Amino acid sequence: MNDSQNRVLIIGLDGATWDVLDPWMRDGTLPHLARLRDKGSWGVLRSTIPPVTAPAWSSFMTGKKPGKHGVFHFIRLFEEEKAGTASQFVSAETLRSPAIWDVLGHHDRMVGLINIPLTYPPRPVNGFMISGLLTPKHAKIFTYPPELSGCLTDYQIDLDRFAGKTPYQDEFDEGSTTPTLEFLGEFRSMLEKRARASLDLIGLRPWDFFMVVFTGPDRLGHYFWNYHAPVNPESDNPELTDGVRRYYIRLDEIVGELVERAGRDTNILVMSDHGMGPVPPKQIHIATWLQQQGWLTARARRAAVPGPDIILARLRIGRDRLGRVMKWVPGLLKSRVVRRTINDRALAVDEQRSMAYSVPIFFNVTGIRLNVKGEAARKAAVQNLERNLSRISDPDTGKQVITEVFPGREYYSGVAAERVPDLIAIADPQYCFKHALGFYSSIVTGRQDVRGPAKHRMEGIFMARGKGIPVRTEPVRSVHLEDIAPTALHLMGLPVPSDMDGRILTEIFSSQYNRSRPVAYEEPRGFWPNPVRPEFSSNAMSAEDEAIIENQLRSLGYLE
Ligand SMILES: [Zn+2]
Structure with a gap:
């Protein structure tokens, strides 16, 4: 030894x-x-x-x-989507x-x-x-x-x-x-x-x-x-x-x-x-913001019947206020419009016709994908969004809510980063991003129901x-x-393989230790024992196993 x-x-x-x-x-x-x-x-x-x-x-x-x-x-x-890929989980x-x-x-x-x-x-x-x-x-x-x-x-x-339960609709x-x-x-x-x-x-x-x-x-x-x-x-x-x-x-x-x-x-x-x-007590309606700024296009509605959001907008009742209104107006819950508003997860985004749309990554992390042709136009779009996203503020405090915005490639680079979003925005953890379109009283609102893990x-x-x-x-x-x-x-x-992104934390060592043990690097040698592909001793994952894992992730609040 x-x-x-x-x-x-x-x-x-x-x-x-x-x-x-x-x-x-x-x-x-x-x-x-x-x-x-x-x-x-x-x-x-x-x-x-x-x-x-x-x-x-x-x-x-x-x-x-x-x-x-x-x-x-x-x-x-x-x-990239590969034909016939097995599991949706890693x-x-x-x-x-x-x-x-x-x-x-x-x-x-x-x-x-x-x-x-x-x-x-x-x-x-x-x-x-x-x-x-x-x-x-x-x-x-x-x-x-x-x-x-x-x-x-x-x-x-x-x-x-969590095993063996039917998947549930709620967050947990x-x-x-x-x-x-x-x-x-x-x-x-x-x-x-x-x-x-x-x-x-x-x-x-x-x-x-x-x-x-x-x-x-x-x-x-x-x-x-x-x-x-x-x-x-x-x-x-x-x-x-x-x-x-x-x-x-x-x-x-x-x-x-x-x-x-x-x-x-x-x-x-x-x-x-x-x-x-x-749990964050507030939310940022990021898709609605992109729509208001002219980046995002909603899918056209089938009928000429006014949608719930149009009615809500006319009444000046934001989706975020609906719960409160319902408490004050008994019987409103039975109304068809309100029921549709609750059930209809808001207007759908037309990704093809949008110049930019949001993609959920984590509660306070969102990606933004761009549909802009030409390198100069794309660059301008990135700059414009970076600037304006940083300006979104909480009407209660006046403070900015998005703390970091940067190009996706800045953080995600490498062979595995195939479909990285053009921009990543991170919000203060007091806020979560919401990706449904609708009429809200403000881009930043309180949440109706601050429960959950x-x-x-x-x-x-x-x-x-x-x-x-x-x-x-x-x-x-x-x-x-x-x-x-x-x-x-x-x-x-x-020695440390030269392709690792991390660094040796030399500042935690004494200077004597650092002198006696100089930092050393080596060429990466790949998987052990086989340098090319890893060997697996078992790789069976049944459909039942997948369902159990899905349940488990849902109960932890990762899947909605
Ligand atoms: Zn963990």
Whole structure:
């Protein structure tokens, strides 16, 4: 085995945010995590665009942005449509780039990987791997080597409660995701199973690089956000609030045990794939804005009968105000016009005849595609939109609501970026983009119904503790997900493949360490063991499996 100073343990906390961890680390609730932060470097870890689990962990594992690895979302986005493509969802087979464990395999380093999203179907690694999120419920083989699946008799990848339900229309299924002690108990029991397998394997198997991802912070964030004491001290259910706190205390103990078993000199990284925050209370009617600005054309209506939006416009009642009006005017709900307005998901966009139209990417991230001929005209359109999108403001505060606008190619470049939108706009997470056309009281309005699971944020967390990493009181700035793989390779004394987008975080090391270990790069060597195409030990995904995954994603609020 290699010198333990060259070993790395990564503990992944899916969806962890400083907003929850920091107060609990300060008041002594999470002593093990607090000790890691106090003895090393830490900071905000910026996620991918969009900050969605699948592209985020893919960028971590490849050290690259989505344009190179090809995973933009849980569903296939920005790809040319290929005839007869099987799944609409991404999987390990979607990844077009080798992962850090391929690089480690080429250097004969042993890996142990547990529960990293998007590692199903499993493929060979130099060590062992247990696949994570998006593994079908009925998969018999979810490990490499395959025999390991048979040994994990009491292991659980995700909760069963969403399986087998008919898909629902709403954003989330209230029935199966209502925050209850029973629901929380299921997450707790899953945590124990994952901890047992991880603590056993970290002691039993040889490894140079060990990694486990715990999904609890993400799931508890989604379903129990209001019961996290640091973000909501005034809970309406003290039992649930206590349950969430105890979940974190147990998770912290497990982190402590893993660090202990990894050995004193092992380098430790703790990281999330994205952060978490409350549901946006307001919305930006982006398609309606594009229509008002003359970019977007609605599809012509069939009959001369005035549509609900025309009637609403005449009455000066925005769609956003409809709920309030209905409360004041009993019986209005029975009116045909109102019913049609609610049911009719607004006027449809005529993409062919529009010069620009919006494409949903994430709640506060939208793409804009242009239909403009000629390079000069296209450039002018991009500039015009960039300028004017930044000017959209909230009438309540006067503040601009869109914080970033940039050409899609600026962030998404690479072989996998085939149908990237011309522009990407990111809104403050207080706002979500709405892509329905209609008459609204304003381009920025409040939302009728601010419920549903909490939403992801760009800002995640990271901590690093190791021999060459001095204690820092100030957080490290500008750290991105794709920086973690090159930094881990460097910590292991290995060169970094030159095609990784991320950088080695040299600022976390002492100057003496940086002098003794110069940054080194190497030519990319491709997948391990086969340098051309990855081999998969199993690739069967049934229609039933697909339906279950669809349900699961819907319940997390990714599909509408
Ligand atoms: Zn996640």
